[in-house]
Ligand SMILES: Cc1ncc(C[n+]2csc(CCOP(=O)(O)OP(=O)(O)OP(=O)(O)O)c2C)c(N)n1
């Protein structure tokens with residue numbers, strides 16, 4: 130798989146004082162932005178069942194999140210983010226067992242690969258940047274995104290983008306440290322917006338994912354104790 134950045138993150142349920150606490154910790158508000166995400170998969174959710182997540186983001190383009198080497202690290206997750214369309218198409222063909230089809234751009238391959246829209250929603254995001262005390266310049270900066278989806282679900286995430294697998298343990302440790310400084314309980318995690326969307330608007334798809342996901346040990350989700358997906 131062509132190299133993309135590795136996203137290491139953990140989600141949490143933000144509270145009324147989260148932004149104030151971020152400021153106390155020296156965080157800077159980078160921007161507030163609103164965007165629509167549209168997710169694509171086969172009718173059987175073959176990509177999601179393989180822990181691959183294909184989306185088109187308004188004003189950003191295509192991205193395929195692929196499971197990282199470690200996958201799930203407690204409440205943290207690791208995903209390789211592919212944004213180059215040839216790399217996305219090649220990986221889609223590999224996951225969907227359609228080798229040899231991968232010629233065009235992602236939009237042109239949706240039909241041949243049987244991919245259709247499964248979710249579309251708007252997010253309002255406050256994007257924060259933090260540099261932990263003692264961190265030297267080369268260390269990846271931490272980002273904290275506070276998201277509210279247009280269907281009424283709010284979720285926060287502390288994340289680091291790294292280039293190499295070897296950087297993941299340090300990133301996890303820093304994310305863990307910042308999360309506890311934000312008052313997030315150690316094992317708390319919160320489901321992704323897309324998962325809550327499926328749960329609410331496509332319950333059969335959600336159930337199908339739940340079955341597959343329960344075979345992939347995941348921490349209890351705080352927002353939905355019924356073992357919601359991440
Ligand atoms: C604990 C856990 N986490 C993630 C997953 C996988 N997953 C579910 S939906 C999903 C795709 C959406 O990921 P998410 O981080 O919610 O998107 P967003 O924050 O809007 O994008 P960003 O701006 O960060 O790129 C994934 C990877 C999982 N199954 N379990």
Ligand SMILES: [Mg+2]
Nearest residue numbers: 138274286288
């Ligand atoms: Mg995220």
